[in-house]
Amino acid sequence: MSRMPRNHLMPVSSKWQTWCMAGAWLLVTALGLLCAAWGCMALLAQAPQRYNIAAALALVWGFAWLILFGYGALQRRVLPILAGGLALMLGLLIWWGTIDPQSDREWAADVARLVAIESDKHQPDVVHLRNVRNFTWRSDSDFTPRWEDRSYDLSKLSSVDVALSYWMGPAIAHTLVSFGFTDGQHVVFSIEIRKQQHEQFDALAGFFKQYEMALVAADERDILSVRTNVRGEQVHLYQVNMTQDSMRDLFMAYARQASQLAFAPRFYNTLTANCTTIVWQLARRIGQALPTDWRLLASGYLPEYLRDVGGLASMQPLELLRAQGNITQRAQTWQAPAHDTDAERSADFSRHIRQGM
Structure with missing residues (x-):
């Protein structure tokens, strides 16, 4: 063997x-x-x-x-x-851990002020916002700055729209949330980097405490048209399916977040604290049952996510909603009425970009 x-x-x-x-x-x-x-x-x-x-x-x-x-x-x-x-x-x-966010840097003009909330004990439904941005943009470096104090009657809240501004391919979009009122007013909340003067956004740097966070409240005529008319981005609007109480809660969650940032600055993070994840966190905070999903990071696909969780107001096919909600050309062709007040021009812009939706 x-x-x-x-x-x-x-x-x-x-x-x-x-x-x-x-x-x-x-x-x-x-x-x-x-x-x-x-x-x-x-x-x-x-x-x-x-x-x-x-x-x-x-x-x-x-x-x-x-x-x-x-x-x-x-x-x-x-x-x-x-x-x-x-x-x-x-x-x-x-x-x-010793690197803390700051509030006293030389900020760029469009984020130089932070929105602040003031309540009225005599009118519990009315919210006063200070430092609402209403710039007139001719280019990224040529603009007329204007910061306003505005009042909003939450009993007149009628709509919430998600705006997606595509600036780097189909997967990457900046997320903005617009609140509409029956009196024609619209105010947009946008989570952005609070960049310093002559500073540019870099997604990689956003992982490393490079930028503080800003919550901007702005007129639609400012914050949407600067993206369509000045920066050449494609902007789409989608109406969200929310009850009036939920819309009110989300508005107040934004307002409280803005007040917190004014007293306790925090860092923007490309992955965990960006324009989309903060919206998701605020919605979860007011009781919305929103699951985690990879599309919260690839925000260009947020409409598919909203459709899947029942978050869109319309049951029409998504491709049709995407085409109807493309406001880019309508924003570019809008012309301000010559004799209207500033508030009337803003309301006219908001009506114009929603034609056909």
């Missing part, structure tokens, strides 16, 4: 040890690379920029991780990498 080679069979326990060690190395390597990359970007975004301090710190951070992995590989041990990586991340996160 022939003898089988001694190494023909490997003990089961040895196989499991080999597989477990390979899995551990793979997991630790992936986590380490993720932590190293995140730390480099965080340092580049928030460390002092003068004298290339941020770049130097990012290089030191990356070199520290390289040494850590090299030592672990030479020793064939995972534990030193875990312990060293934990110490590095703990130190970085302690520094990261």
